[in-house]
Amino acid sequence: MRENHNSLNQILVKLFNDILKIEEKFLCRGEFKSLTMSEFHIIENIGIGEGKTMSETAKALKITSGTLTTGIDNLVKKGYVFRKRSTEDRRKVLIKLTEKGENAYNEHYKFHEEMVADTLQEIPKDEEEVLIRALFNVDRYFKKKYKL
Amino acid sequence: MRENHNSLNQILVKLFNDILKIEEKFLCRGEFKSLTMSEFHIIENIGIGEGKTMSETAKALKITSGTLTTGIDNLVKKGYVFRKRSTEDRRKVLIKLTEKGENAYNEHYKFHEEMVADTLQEIPKDEEEVLIRALFNVDRYFKKKYKL
DNA sequence: CCCAATTACTTTGATAATCAAAGTATATAC
DNA sequence: GTATATACTTTGATTATCAAAGTAATTGGG
Numbered sequence: 001m002r003e004n005h006n007s008l009n010q011i012l013v014k015l016f017n018d019i020l021k022i023e024e025k026f027l028c029r030g031e032f033k034s035l036t037m038s039e040f041h042i043i044e045n046i047g048i049g050e051g052k053t054m055s056e057t058a059k060a061l062k063i064t065s066g067t068l069t070t071g072i073d074n075l076v077k078k079g080y081v082f083r084k085r086s087t088e089d090r091r092k093v094l095i096k097l098t099e100k101g102e103n104a105y106n107e108h109y110k111f112h113e114e115m116v117a118d119t120l121q122e123i124p125k126d127e128e129e130v131l132i133r134a135l136f137n138v139d140r141y142f143k144k145k146y147k148l
Numbered sequence: 149m150r151e152n153h154n155s156l157n158q159i160l161v162k163l164f165n166d167i168l169k170i171e172e173k174f175l176c177r178g179e180f181k182s183l184t185m186s187e188f189h190i191i192e193n194i195g196i197g198e199g200k201t202m203s204e205t206a207k208a209l210k211i212t213s214g215t216l217t218t219g220i221d222n223l224v225k226k227g228y229v230f231r232k233r234s235t236e237d238r239r240k241v242l243i244k245l246t247e248k249g250e251n252a253y254n255e256h257y258k259f260h261e262e263m264v265a266d267t268l269q270e271i272p273k274d275e276e277e278v279l280i281r282a283l284f285n286v287d288r289y290f291k292k293k294y295k296l
Numbered sequence: 297c298c299c300a301a302t303t304a305c306t307t308t309g310a311t312a313a314t315c316a317a318a319g320t321a322t323a324t325a326c
Numbered sequence: 327g328t329a330t331a332t333a334c335t336t337t338g339a340t341t342a343t344c345a346a347a348g349t350a351a352t353t354g355g356g
Contacts, residue, residue, distance in 0.1 A: 005268065009260050011283045013192075018287065019164070021210050022294050038313060044161075054334060062169050067314050069335055074312090091322045091333040112157050120153065122289045123282050130278040134271050135159045139166065141270045146170050186342065202305060215343055217306055222341090239304040239351045 027111055032104050034078055042071050043080060043097065043104050051084065051094035080104055175259055180252050182226055190219050191228060191245065191252050199232065199242035228252055 024037050035043075045060050046052055052060075058068040072095055075081040080101035086092035097105060120128055172185050183191075193208050194200055206216040220243055223229040228249035234240035245253060268276055 005261060005264050007280050008264050008268065008283070011280065011287060012264070013260070015283060015287050015290075016164070016167070017210065018290050018294075022290065026294070036312065055332090062165065063313085064315060065334060066316080066336080070313080073335095089323070089333085093334065112161070113153060116153050116156050116160070118293060119286050119289055120156065122285050127278045127282050130275045131282040132155050132159065134275050134279040135156070135163060137270045138267050139159055139163050141267055142163075142166050142170065145266060146166075146174070184341070203303085211342085212344060213305060214307075214345080218342080221306095237304085237352075241305065 022115070023111070027108060032107060035080070035104060038071060039075055039078075039080070040104065040108050042068070042075060043101055044108050046081065046095055046097055046101070046105075048097065048102055048105060051096035053086070053092050053094060057095065075101070170263075171259070175256060180255060183228070183252060186219060187223055187226075187228070188252065188256050190216070190223060191249055192256050194229065194243055194245055194249070194253075196245065196250055196253060199244035201234070201240045201242060205243065223249070 023040075027040055028035055028037065032040075041061065042057070045057055054065055054068055054072070058065040061068065063071075072081055072083065076083065080098060081095055082098055084094045084096065086094055123131065171188075175188055176183055176185065180188075189209060190205070193205055202213055202216055202220070206213040209216065211219075220229055220231065224231065228246055229243055230246055232242045232244065234242055271279065
């Protein structure tokens with residue numbers, strides 16, 4: 001029992017750092033070298049589709065709207081995002097991916113998908129289901145306990 | 149199959165962001181409010197015991213030694229760490245936790261332990277083993293594939 | 297033994313991410 | 327119609343980070 005706790009603790013810490021570094025290393029290069037991880041994060045969060053407001057997006061990313069403003073400023077400069085005032089409520093700003101932005105989104109998505117596909121290949125089929133169920137439990141529990 | 153990949157993808161992204169924010173929110177307060185997450189990370193990595201060198205620690209944290217130097221500067225100022233030249237090789241600097249540093253280390257450790265304990269409580273015993281094995285596989289695979 | 301190359305660390309100069317608080321414009325409510 | 331609330335941006339500050347240059351100690355030929 002205690003044994004398991006220690007293992008899980010250690011492996012989680014390791015996996016965490018490793019995944020962060022992998023993403024950074026393999027994503028921010030090639031076509032999208034000019035993008036930082038935070039910017040990829042913002043792009044991932046805006047997603048394909050109808051456009052989100054600033055506050056919605058800031059809340060989802062758990063950053064202040066001031067921080068998001070400068071992030072979006074840069075992404076607009078770099079041509080990945082555009083702003084558009086909402087017509088129904090002119091205080092609101094809708095942000096939306098340009099075509100270039102959608103390409104970056106897809107790249108990010110593909111990277112994750114490959115990482116997951118490669119990884120699942122390594123573990124037996126029956127463990128796969130358990131892993132996914134366990135992770136969902138973990139997340140549900142976190143949300144409840146820490147009121148995210 | 150494809151279904152599983154998508155689920156795992158989404159849940160991993162969510163878990164990641166959530167855990168990062170939880171740590172930040174719950175750790176950097178109270179007695180250790182003056183510590184940032186990066187500083188907690190450094191402390192975690194130095195650990196209890198005989199003292200690590202700068203380069204060892206920088207490598208483990210996957211940051212440059214310049215970055216670590218400023219990190220340690222701050223931790224020394226705040227009283228969590230002290231430096232000591234190695235006597236056998238006077239180029240080397242050994243860093244070691246002060247008593248205050250060890251308290252912070254234990255706090256961090258306890259936080260992780262509780263998080264894991266709480267979480268494992270939520271999943272059935274037989275899934276627990278599978279989860280841990282799966283995560284070890286994932287990490288092993290990452291190291292191989294991405295040459296960490 | 298000495299000097300060239302290597303290693304270990306620090307410093308410097310630059311950039312990015314972040315926050316809190318103040319500022320601006322629009323909407324809502326009484 | 328004004329006061330309050332909401333949505334966003336700006337400002338000023340701090341922290342984390344890197345690459346490259348600098349300093350000091352060690353090591354390995356000759």
